[in-house]
Amino acid sequence: MISFQCISKPSPFDWLPRKSLRRRTKAPSPIHSLLQYNRKPQLAGETPRVVVITSGKGGVGKTTTTANIGLSIARLGFSAVAIDADVGLRNLDLLLGLENRVNYTVVEVLNGDCRLDQALVRDKRWSNFELLCISKPRSKLPLGFGGKALIWLVEALKNREEGAPDFILIDCPAGIDAGFITAITPANEAVLVTTPDITSLRDADRVTGLLECDGIRDIKMIVNRVRTDMIKGEDMMSVLDVQEMLGLPLLGMIPEDSEVIRSTNRGHPLVLNKPPALAGLAFEQAAWRLVEQDTMKAVMVEEEPKKRGFFSFFGG
Secondary structure (H helix, E strand, C coil), X not given: CXXXXXXXXXXXXXXXXXXXXXXCCCCCCCCCEEECCCCCCCCCCCCCEEEEEECCCCCCCHHHHHHHHHHHHHHCCCCEEEEECCCCCCCHHHHHCCCCCCCCCHHHXXXXXXXXXXXXXXXXXXXXXXXXECCCCCCCCCCCXXXXXXXXXXXXXXXXXXCCCCEEEEECCCCCCHHHHHHHCCCCEEEEEECCCHXXXXXXXXXXXXXXXXXXXXXXXXXXXECHHHHHCCCCCCHHHHHHHHCCCEEEEEECCCHHHHHHXXXXXXXXXXXCCHHHHHHHHHHHHHHCCCCECCECCCCCCCCCCHHHHHCC
C-alpha cells in the first residue's frame, strides 16, 4: 500500500479585492489519500461511462489530460475510447503519436463513406485504447452536425459487435460555443481541468454552471501545473484555495513538470515514461480515482520555520 499526500497552503489571491489579507495560523491534521497498487481498481458505475474533459479556457491541459488519463485507464485493464471533439484544431492524435494512422473520421462515418470500426484508431502500445477523431484538420463540419450526432455516435460505440468500452472520454474544445455544447451533450460525467490562476478559475466557474444546467452533476476537478515553490512564496494560489473557490471534488493535482513538453513533442504520453515522471504518476493516481469514482483532499502547506541567527536574541 502506497500513501500519497497532497498538501497546499492558502494564498493572498481571492475573487474580490480585500483591504486586508488573512492568514490561517493553524493547519488541520494531514489527510492521506490511499492508493493500493497491489490490486486492480474496482470499476464503479454503469458502463460505458461517458466523461467529458473540459475547462473553458484554452491551454490548461485538456488534451494532455485526456491522453494520459485514457492510457492510464487502459493500463489498469479497462477499455477506453477517446473522442477528439475539437473540430479543425485536433491535437489528441499528435499527443498519442497516432497522427499518421487517422484515415477516416466521424464525418466520413456519418456520410456513409466508411464504417465506424474503420474510423477507430487502435493504439499501437495498448490494444484496449482507441482514438476517434470528429474531423480532419482545417475542415468544417456539416450544418446538421450537433449534439444529436454525437449522441448517435456514443450509442453506436455502446452497441458495436466488439462490445462497449468501459470509458468514453470526450476531449472538449476550448470556449463555450457550439463545439462545447456538442461535446457535453452525451456526457454524464465531467472532469474540469484548471490551473491555479484567476483567469482559468473564472472560466472554470462559468463552465461548471453550464455543465450543471445541462444536467451533469458528477463534476470533478484536476488542478494542473501546480508549483509548490510559488505556493510557499505566496505567488500562486494553493490547491486548497482553488477547491474552496470552485467547490468541486478534487480528482487530482498535477505538478509542473518539464517532461510534459518533451513527451508531447515525441508523441509519447507521459504515463508511459520509464522511469516515471512526477506528473505521470499524478495522472495515474487521477485515473485510479476516476475508475473508482473516488476523490482526494488538499491540505495546507505548513510554513518552514525561519532560521534564527545570533542577533535574533536582540530582535534582529
